[in-house]
Amino acid sequence: MAPVVGTHELSRRAVVALQTLAVAACYYGAGWLGLLRQLSVEGAVFTPIWPPSGVAVAALLLLGITSCFGIALGALLVVLSLSSFSSFQPSVIGIVAGNTIAPLCAYLLLRRVRFRPDLSRLRDGLALVFLAALGSMMISATVDVGLLVLQDKLAAEGFWPVWLAWWVGDAMGVLIVTPILLMLYAVRGPVGLSRWKEAAVLLVAACVIVPLATRSDISMLFLVYPLLIWAALRFELPGSLVCALFASVMATVAATDEVGPFDELSHTAVMIKLQAFNGSMALTALLLSAVITEQRNTRRSVERACQELVQVLEHLTAGNSSPRPPPAENDGRG
Structure with missing residues (x-):
């Protein structure tokens, strides 16, 4: 019995490891796509749509809370790629934490209201908009822009314009990318189009x-x-x-x-x-x-x-x- 239990535990850990790597790869790929188009406000560069936030929320809804490890790893890879993997500053930990906690809060809030991933009810759409997108993404925007101010990379008077741009970019990722990923996951077999x-x-x-x-x-x-x-x-x-x-x-x-x-x-x-x-x-x-x-x-x-x-x-x-x-x-x- 002991070898069987050990085999099952090993298989479960292997599945979690593969899911973590898959989520991290999807997060990094989405980040690469988002960085293709950038805007500048008050000297700070941001993306109008940040797809990784949508990928993170969808991964949590579909795979569970263990996806946090993949989200954190993907966020770390994105941050390090922006600095060409040349430096690892303490602020990197804060950015990774903010980008991980925000979708996690979105996931917990959606579970609280019994969110259905098929979006078949109006209340599900409202929950995704106000709880996941507009509400939870304030966390990542506040952490990321706050770190820019603390590092003197952004003037204090420029906090709110940049925060607004950052927040809307993260929220747009949830509003556009998350529903599409949930829809693609629910597709089974060939889709008939009458x-x-x-x-x-x-x-x-x-x-x-x-x-x-x-x-x-x-x-x-x-x-x-x-x-x-x-x-x-x-x-x-x-x-x-x-x-x-x-x-x-x-x-x-x-x-x-x-x-x-x-x-x-x-x-x-x-x-x-x-x-x-x-x-x-x-x-x-x-x-x-x-x-x-x-x-x-x-x-x-x-x-x-x-x-x-x-x-x-x-x-x-x-x-x-x-x-x-x-x-x-x-x-x-x-």
């Missing part, structure tokens, strides 16, 4: 309208919202999330290139305009699709209950309409 013609038309429309809206000299970012509503109404969460991700990436590229509606603006104005657009778009896509999914699930439940009621009534009717046996004849003996 409305493939409509999906193709939506794809073509997005490829035409989104680049036009994000790179035109005339401010036409509002043209993206009809696409989001169309995607949410017809394709629910998968359609709206993919559309929101594409629009967010295109808007971020335009903002960092300072073209289209972001031309001739100060760095602070570019940050505010971009983050306002990304945030409102992600909220629209997530909450609208959650409402639609919840309503459709409710309608299906009502239809199922009505079908069961009809079957019960048919059974009762059939029982009442069956012929009764004739009464026994009196033979005169009674």
Whole structure:
């Protein structure tokens, strides 16, 4: 019995080690993607969308609290890569701690409210927005920007503008990346698409309208919202999330290139305009699709209950309409 128990324990540790390395690799890869596009506010460089925060929250929701080790390792690799692995300062520990504690708090808060990863209820969308994204990501923004001030890399008066940019970037990672990862994890086998013609038309429309809206000299970012509503109404969460991700990436590229509606603006104005657009778009896509999914699930439940009621009534009717046996004849003996 002892060798069997030891083998199971060894297998469990091997699985945890592999999960840790996988989460760390995904976190580092997401960080590398996020650093491809950067903005500067008050001399501090930040990313408009920080995908690792979304990867961290999704890993905790899908794999459990042991993912913290992988998140911490991935955050450490990202921080060291920014300094070319040449120095390990005490502030690195604080940054890694902040980037690990923030998604952990998001995970614990979501568990507290019984969050469902399928985002089939409006309350799940609201919990992801306000508890995980807007609430918990304040921790990482406060720790990271506070360390910049303590190291004299950022003036004290520049704390709040940089904090706001940092916070929104982390929150956007949760709002955009986490739902997509949860959706991909739930996919099982080939996905049938009954409305493939409509999906193709939506794809073509997005490829035409989104680049036009994000790179035109005339401010036409509002043209993206009809696409989001169309995607949410017809394709629910998968359609709206993919559309929101594409629009967010295109808007971020335009903002960092300072073209289209972001031309001739100060760095602070570019940050505010971009983050306002990304945030409102992600909220629209997530909450609208959650409402639609919840309503459709409710309608299906009502239809199922009505079908069961009809079957019960048919059974009762059939029982009442069956012929009764004739009464026994009196033979005169009674």
